[in-house]
Amino acid sequence: MKVMDMAEAQQLAGWLDAVAADQDKAAFKQLFDHYSGRIKAFAMKSPGVSGSATLAEEIVQETMIKVWNKASLYDRSKANVDAWVYTIARNVRIDIQRRNNKHDNCIEVDDIWQESDEPGPLVQLRQRQLADNIRAGLEQINPEQALVLKKMYLEGKSQREIAEEFNIPLGTVKSRTRLALARLRLLLQEKEL
Amino acid sequence: MSHHPSEHLLAEFTSGSLNTGAALCVRTHLEQCHDCNRVAEDLNVLGAVMMRDSDQASCSDDLFSRVLDQLGSSAPQAPFSRSAGSKALSSLIPGGIQSVPWKKIAGGVSSYTLPINDGEYSVKLLRVEKGRSVFQHTHTDTELTVLLQGGYSDELGSYTAGDFIECDGSHVHKPVAHRDQDCILLTAVSGKLRFTGAVGRLLNPLVTF
Incomplete structure (x- = not known):
């Protein structure tokens, strides 16, 4: 099990602060080295990209440019850097999928999937513990259920698309998702006790 | 507020796999529910954990310099103009609910179709005058509703502003607006509405919500 240690989380937040405060390109390079390979792998899996390395790298570029531009909006009391970067990469992916589907929407992706504006002290600490607990929980849940969550989060697939891919009824996908989340929630509660 | 989206729906939302119409309802x-926000944040962490722990792909050698080129010499932008809490x-x-050009569709019921084309959901604002009702109906697929103003009751419960209601083909309902004020809803429907009452049934071929 990979445990994200405190030092790493602090370091990521420190680099992001340096980008926000001093437009520090060396710190930005560190963030780029940490995230680019992960974002590319994440992007490669999405249906709209269909394995195109060029398109996946466009998602990496767009995400990292947003990280640079939005660094001053990052608030370490609200989210850990991993969760913040995840929401930015996810939004870029949604945008690309929309463009591919030629859906003409009068509402921006960021207007709907905006980053949270809920202030919360201790979120940083809570989210880090939560991340470790989720990681442990994912290893304990039924692999079929975990796979459905992976298809949703890593590949951005809808329940319907997952049902088609595995040739199973939509209801089965829904119940697997429900069970996975319930089991995960239960495991987290046990940890908190 | 006592009715909330299922955790299952919040997972579809936070994974980015929900279509725009449904996502707008969520x-x-x-925007109005602290508890659900907290669940959504936890689910973002689930996404972050998955992204972090999955394989890494190697990027082209010049990718970082291409990113730097696009940053130009400009400093990071000041916080975006979108103010916290904007809806x-x-x-x-933009003109608010007061500015909506309602179109009358039945006695006491008006609608306005929002310009969202996500290939799945038809997204509308619905206004039901106080004390009036929508014909009894069911759904071939999913109907998501968020109450924006006023309240209504149906066979399944009573709802007030902020409540989130998810219905499918197993629900037959006839929403009646509460008597104190007009009821305004945001609704996303995939599939079709099917009217089931004696009068409403005649409307099935005529009315598209």
């Missing part, structure tokens, strides 16, 4: 509820819905109806 967002509109999240997603307000970007579609």
Whole structure:
């Protein structure tokens, strides 16, 4: 099990602060080295990209440019850097999928999937513990259920698309998702006790 | 507020796999619900964990310099103009609910179709005059509703502003607006509505919500 240690989380937040405060390109390079390979792998899996390395790298570029531009909006009391970067990469992916589907929407992706504006002290600490607990929980849940969550989060697939891919009824996908989340929630509660 | 989206729906939302129409309904509820926001944040962490722990792909050698080129010499932008707490819905109806050009569709019921084309959901604002009702109906697929103003009751419960209601083909209902004020709803419907009452049934071929 990979445990994200405190030092790493602090370091990521420190680099992001340096980008926000001093437009520090060396710190930005560190963030780029940490995230680019992960974002590319994440992007490669999405249906709209269909394995195109060029398109996946466009998602990496767009995400990292947003990280640079939005660094001053990052608030370490609200989210850990991993969760913040995840929401930015996810939004870029949604945008690309929309463009591919030629859906003409009068509402921006960021207007709907905006980053949270809920202030919360201790979120940083809570989210880090939560991340470790989720990681442990994912290893304990039924692999079929975990796979459905992976298809949703890593590949951005809808329940319907997952049902088609595995040739199973939509209801089965829904119940697997429900069970996975319930089991995960239960495991987290046990940890908190 | 006592009715909330299922955790299952919040997972579809936070994974980005929900279509825009449904996502707009979820967002509109999240704007008003601290508890659901907290669940959504936890689910973002689930996404972050998955992204972090999955394989890494190697990037082209010049990718970082291409990113730097696009940053130019400009400093990071000041915080975006979007103010904290701004409503997603307000970007579609900048003049607010008062400015909506309602179209009458039946006695006491008006609607306005929002310009969202996500290939799955038909997204509308619905206004039901106080004390009036929508014909009894069911759904071939999913109907998501967020109450924006006023309240209504149906066979399944009583709802007030902020409540989030998810219905499918197993629900037959006839919403009646509460008597104190007009009821305004945001609704996303995939599939079709099927009217089931004696009068409403005649409307099935005629009315598209």
